[in-house]
Amino acid sequence: MPPVFLQGYFRKGSALEAMDRYDDALVAYREALEQNPQSAEVASKIKRLSQLIRDRKRAKEKLAKSNGTTTSSALEKIKTEFGDTDIEKKSYNFVKEVIESGMREWSENHGKLDPAVRFSVGNPPKPPAEEVATLVSISKAFESPDTLSSCVSFLRQYAVDTASECACVVVSKASIAYPQVWKGQGSRKWKHTQSDGFFVQLEAPSLRRAWFISSFVDKGQTICRDIESLDIDLHAVMAPLFR
Numbered sequence: 165m166p167p168v169f170l171q172g173y174f175r176k177g178s179a180l181e182a183m184d185r186y187d188d189a190l191v192a193y194r195e196a197l198e199q200n201p202q203s204a205e206v207a208s209k210i211k212r213l214s215q216l217i218r219d220r221k222r223a224k225e226k227l228a229k230s231n232g233t234t235t236s237s238a239l240e241k242i243k244t245e246f247g248d249t250d251i252e253k254k255s256y257n258f259v260k261e262v263i264e265s266g267m268r269e270w271s272e273n274h275g276k277l278d279p280a281v282r283f284s285v286g287n288p289p290k291p292p293a294e295e296v297a298t299l300v301s302i303s304k305a306f307e308s309p310d311t312l313s314s315c316v317s318f319l320r321q322y323a324v325d326t327a328s329e330c331a332c333v334v335v336s337k338a339s340i341a342y343p344q345v346w347k348g349q350g351s352r353k354w355k356h357t358q359s360d361g362f363f364v365q366l367e368a369p370s371l372r373r374a375w376f377i378s379s380f381v382d383k384g385q386t387i388c389r390d391i392e393s394l395d396i397d398l399h400a401v402m403a404p405l406f407r
Contacts, residue, residue: 174206186217187335218344238391239263240395245373245393252371255330258284259366259373262332266362267377267388275360275379275386276335279303279335281319286327302333306340306401316403323405330368337361337376345399355398356392365396367405372396 177192188211197206239260246256262282269277281300290304300322305315323331337346337360361378374394379386394400 181213186220188214189213190217242375242391251368253343255366255368259332259364262334263364263377263391264362266334268378270379270388271386272363277334277336277362279305279339281331281333283323283326283328283331285329287330306335306342308342312342312402316405319405320407329399330366331405333363333365333367334361335401337363340401343401345401348398351396351401356394359389363401365401369406371403374400
């Protein structure tokens with residue numbers, strides 16, 4: 165094969181490596197080595213990249229284990245905030261599922277998630293014409309007091325129409341222009357971490373709770389640190405959805 169094609173494979177591998185597409189880059193370097201087995205430079209690239217891929221795989225496995233341990237211990241801690249009634253047990257299981265899902269999405273998407281409300285829907289008196297969505301996107305809700313008020317009105321009616329038993333608001337700190345509850349003063353002063361993270365707020369007819377899941381970045385991996393319980397009267401990110 166002419167040298168130009170050898171350079172082509174090498175440059176392709178270099179470009180893919182620069183985009184962090186290490187597996188694809190390794191394939192390109194191996195193709196280059198097949199055409200020129202004597203190339204010490206290509207062989208060195210393959211050795212280094214293979215080690216990097218193994219290291220990243222181990223780091224990912226360690227992250228998954230770390231997040232799993234953090235989630236389990238933190239969820240056991242917040243379980244004490246719920247009573248023994250059927251509604252509180254059901255609410256805790258619902259919150260547990262939402263938080264676990266949120267933490268997975270947060271870590272996998274490098275500290276990003278879409279603002280949404282998840283509903284635990286019941287059996288409305290009048291069956292809906294189409295399948296009821298349990299997840300409602302609220303991407304524009306936290307832009308201003310007006311957008312938030314409009315969103316709350318819509319969600320309240322949605323809860324009624326779907327005979328929902330409870331709901332969970334999930335929104336990242338970075339997605340909130342209003343209300344920035346972590347900037348409160350006086351009695352509303354924020355006494356929790358200033359790190360990045362996301363809020364989870366439980367809404368039910370006779371039960372309201374709120375938490376902040378903080379996170380940090382370690383070697384390029386986003387790791388959820390802890391689940392901090394908030395005072396719902398001081399640091400709610402949304403008004404009550406059930407009346």
